[in-house]
Amino acid sequence: MDHSRVSLASRLPHVEGFRCVVCGAEYSLDQVTYVCPACGPVGVLDVVYAYDRIPAARPNGGARSMWYRQLAPLSAEARLPALNIGGTPLYDAPRVAETLGLARVWVKDDGRNPTASFKDRASAMVVAHALEMGISTVATASTGNAAAALAGVCAATPGINATIFVPASAPEAKIAQLLVYGARVLLVEGTYDDAFDLCWDVCEEFGWYNRSTGINPFTTEGKKTVSFELAEQLGWQTPDVVVVSVGDGSIIGGVHKGFVDMLAMGWIERVPRLIGVQAEGSSPLVEAWQHNLTAQEMKPVDAHTIADSISSGLPRDRAKALRAVRETGGAFVRVSDDQIIQAIPELAQATGVFAEPAGAAAYAGLKQAVAEGRVRSSESVAVLVTGSGLKDIRSAMKSVGSAVRVTPSLEAVRAVVNG
Numbered sequence: 001m002d003h004s005r006v007s008l009a010s011r012l013p014h015v016e017g018f019r020c021v022v023c024g025a026e027y028s029l030d031q032v033t034y035v036c037p038a039c040g041p042v043g044v045l046d047v048v049y050a051y052d053r054i055p056a057a058r059p060n061g062g063a064r065s066m067w068y069r070q071l072a073p074l075s076a077e078a079r080l081p082a083l084n085i086g087g088t089p090l091y092d093a094p095r096v097a098e099t100l101g102l103a104r105v106w107v108k109d110d111g112r113n114p115t116a117s118f119k120d121r122a123s124a125m126v127v128a129h130a131l132e133m134g135i136s137t138v139a140t141a142s143t144g145n146a147a148a149a150l151a152g153v154c155a156a157t158p159g160i161n162a163t164i165f166v167p168a169s170a171p172e173a174k175i176a177q178l179l180v181y182g183a184r185v186l187l188v189e190g191t192y193d194d195a196f197d198l199c200w201d202v203c204e205e206f207g208w209y210n211r212s213t214g215i216n217p218f219t220t221e222g223k224k225t226v227s228f229e230l231a232e233q234l235g236w237q238t239p240d241v242v243v244v245s246v247g248d249g250s251i252i253g254g255v256h257k258g259f260v261d262m263l264a265m266g267w268i269e270r271v272p273r274l275i276g277v278q279a280e281g282s283s284p285l286v287e288a289w290q291h292n293l294t295a296q297e298m299k300p301v302d303a304h305t306i307a308d309s310i311s312s313g314l315p316r317d318r319a320k321a322l323r324a325v326r327e328t329g330g331a332f333v334r335v336s337d338d339q340i341i342q343a344i345p346e347l348a349q350a351t352g353v354f355a356e357p358a359g360a361a362a363y364a365g366l367k368q369a370v371a372e373g374r375v376r377s378s379e380s381v382a383v384l385v386t387g388s389g390l391k392d393i394r395s396a397m398k399s400v401g402s403a404v405r406v407t408p409s410l411e412a413v414r415a416v417v418n419g
């Protein structure tokens with residue numbers, strides 16, 4: 001890729017550069033594009049800010065969008081995608097708190113983003129960055145949501161095209177979104193991991209910019225904005241615990257980065273404990289956390305879960321995910337597909353938030369964490385719902401019985417109402 005036209009380092013004086021999460025090596029923004037050259041793919045990079053060059057005042061924008069420009073890796077002149085991303089609602093969930101015996105529970109509904117998932121945050125940041133660099137084609141591998149997000153953001157952004165690699169088994173609604181947004185879609189006859197490797201090779205071959213999760217450091221910078229909003233919505237207080245479902249580990253890594261940035265800026269006083277939730281059939285991070293493995297020591301597993309968005313055999317952002325949980329004194333918990341399915345209507349009926357399986361997994365994980373004694377009754381918890389239930393109707397239908405059929409007559413309804 002020809003990055004020589006634009007020097008990022010000179011355009012972004014508030015950014016120091018990159019730091020490898022695994023070996024700690026530092027690089028300038030112009031030196032590397034994706035991962036640490038010394039560590040390879042496991043060596044994902046942090047974007048490091050010069051906090052002392054950023055105005056210290058807390059933002060005061062009412063958490064209406066994801067653009068907290070002082071802590072974004074963008075220049076003052078950067079063009080932003082035109083969609084309204086972030087600014088998602090944070091709901092108080094007293095019935096959930098009561099059921100689980102907790103002091104307070106909030107639900108952050110990121111299914112309310114333009115393409116109905118949290119991934120809009122990452123795609124918007126990457127596309128803004130691509131515009132800054134004068135890049136015209138962005139590609140990604142995805143289990144579905146990141147792809148839909150990239151396709152949607154690119155559709156709203158003249159001059160940028162999306163090419164998408166998704167496993168052919170992705171839910172129909174997600175594939176429909178890609179096609180409707182006009183992205184070039186390649187259904188890969190293989191797993192997500194196969195799609196990921198293929199996207200990498202293709203980007204190398206054609207010089208495209210790779211947005212894939214876990215290698216593009218700017219995705220984390222988009223994802224972290226959910227923590228900024230959460231803190232601002234709570235008047236710059238932080239909950240005791242934040243619960244996040246985990247596949248590749250990049251959302252929990254982003255959530256963590258957001259809190260770390262805010263702590264360094266003095267916007268908040270403490271970082272919440274982060275609890276990562278994995279599906280039983282795709283839980284290598286639970287395994288690694290329990291056995292005290294490093295990211296480099298982790299081995300791929302054969303992943304399968306109904307929660308397609310968090311299905312990952314070797315989480316790409318495992319270094320950031322392990323760090324997020326270890327540094328905050330949090331935990332990883334494991335939930336079965338049955339627990340996830342059951343959580344969809346439970347969460348919806350207690351809060352009005354209809355989550356896709358991966359989103360409901362966070363709620364199932366909170367229940368599991370409470371059962372395991374990892375959250376105390378005096379504590380407050382925020383649950384991050386990462387995608388809308390409309391993304392995967394087939395799974396949702398498994399969680400509920402069938403509706404009652406009636407003939408169009410008052411009599412028939414009377415019979416139903418009177419039992």
Ligand SMILES: [Zn+2]
Binds near residue numbers: 020022023025039040
């Ligand atoms: Zn490294």
